Amino acid sequence: MGKRSIPQSRLRLAWLDSALIVAKLLGADGNRRGGASIKTLTLRDDVRLKRPTHALVCETLKHVPITRLALERAGVALAPDFNARSDGVGARGAEAPHGAAADEDGFYARLRAPEADGDAVPRRHVRVNTLKLSVDEATRRLASHRPKRDPHVSDVLVFKPGTDLHDHPMVRSGEIVLQGKASCLPAAALGPKRGWDVVDCCAAPGNKTTHLAALVGDRGRVRAFDADGKRLKRLARNVSTAGAGAIVDAKRADFLEVDPLDPEYAGVRAVLLDPSCSGSGTAGTRGDYLIAAARGEKDDPTRGHHLRPDKRVDALAQFQLRALLHAFEFPAAERLSYSTCSVHEAENEAVVRAALPRAAELGWRLCAAMPEWPRRGLDGAVEGAECLIRADQFEDDMEGFFVAVFVR
Secondary structure (H helix, E strand, C coil): CCCCCCCHHHHHHHHHHHHHHHHHHHHHHHCCCCCCCHHHHHCCCCCCCHHHHHHHHHHHHHCHHHHHHHHHHCCCCCCHHHHCCCCCCCCCCCCCCCCCCCCHHHHHHHHHCHHHHCCCCCCEEEEECCCCCCHHHHHHHCHHHCCEECCCCCCEEEECCCCCCCCCHHHHCCCEECCCHHHHHHHHHHCCCCCCEEEECCCCCCHHHHHHHHHHCCCCEEEEEECCHHHHHHHHHHHHHHCCCCCEEEEECCHHHCCCCCHHHCCEEEEEECCCCCCHHHHHHHCCHHHHHHHCCCCCHHHCCCCCCCCHHHHHHHHHHHHHHHHCCCCCCCEEEEEECCCCHHHCHHHHHHHHHHHHHCCCEEECCCCCCCCECCCCCCCCHHHCEEECCCCCCCCCEEEEEEEC
16 A cells, blocks of 8 residues: 655645745854754644655755756845855855866756765664563564564664654554664663662653663652753653653752752662763764755765764763763762763763763772673773773664763
C-alpha cells in the first residue's frame, strides 16, 4: 500500500511555514545571530505539517546557491535576508557565492540528483521501555520491521534507515521510545543497579530520566531536576507515558542550587549529569550544515568531524565544569556520568581534565565504562583518555556524543 499524498490545500500550509522558517534561518545567519536549529524550528508546536515542512526547509537550503545564481543571472534583485550579511559578505549585487560560477555544472548536477549530496542516512534506533515489556517481546511485536539488537546498549533495537515509527501504537503507549543511540549511552554507561536512588541533574525533556527509571526499576528512585518550567512539563508527560510516575520525582530547580549534603539525598548512589552544551555533535542530523551550503560554502558534512568552537563554547564549558564539580559532592554516590552531545574538546576532555584534581580529593576516579566501545577520548587531551567514550556523528551511525564515567 503506497503512501498517502497530501492534499494541495494542506501542502500550502507546509509551503508557508517553510518559507517563514527559511527566512528566519537565513536572516539569523546573515546577521550572525545564531539562533534555533532547523530541527527545533520545524518541529515547533505551531508548525502544522512537521515532516513535510522539515523536508521542504532542508531541500530549499540545499538549493539556495543555485537559486541565487539563477536569479542573479536573470537580473532579479535579491531580498536582504536571502543574500545579505552584516559583514558585507555576499551583499546584494555582489558576485555569486564562492566557487559558484566555477562550479556551475556541479550545482546543476546536484540539482538534478540531490541524492548525490552524500548525506549519510543513519539507521533508526529505538529504546525498549523495559518498565512495560521485555526486549524480546518488543522484538517479536516489531518483527515486520526486522529489528536487530544493538551490540552496545542492551535495551536498544536497530532498524534500517528511513523506518518510520512515529505513529506506531507502541510509541504512543510508551512501550518503545524514539531515542537515538547516543542519547542512550549516558544511562547505559552509568549502569545503576536495580533499586538504586539516582539523580538526573539537568533532566528535561526526560528520555534519559525514563531510561534511568527503567534501569533502577520499581524499587528504585530517580530525582530529576530542571530549571525550565515548560521543559519540566514535557518531562512530566514523558514520565507519565513511560509509566515511571512512581519512580521519578521531578522538581523545578537549578541543579547548582541543589544541596547534595541535604539529608534528603543521603541515599543517592549514582548521578547522571548531561548539562546544556553546544550541540555540535548533532549538527549533521539537525541539518545545520545546510546553512553553510546556503551561503555557498562547499562544506562536506561528512568531513565535519572537528567543527570549530563558536563563541558560546567557553561559557558553556565553565558552566559544565561547575555542574560537574557540584555533582561530585553527593556523599554516598558511587557512580557518576558526565556527558554532552558536543564534539568540542573544550566541553569534553578539557572539562574532565579541570575536574580531576577535585575528583581525586573526593575519592573519584575515571572508569573505563562500556569496555567494548571502540572510540575513546582524544589522545593526550587528559590523563585517562582511554576511559572516555566518544561517538562520531559521521562514522558511528549516531549523533556525536561524549561520556565520562567516574567511580569511587
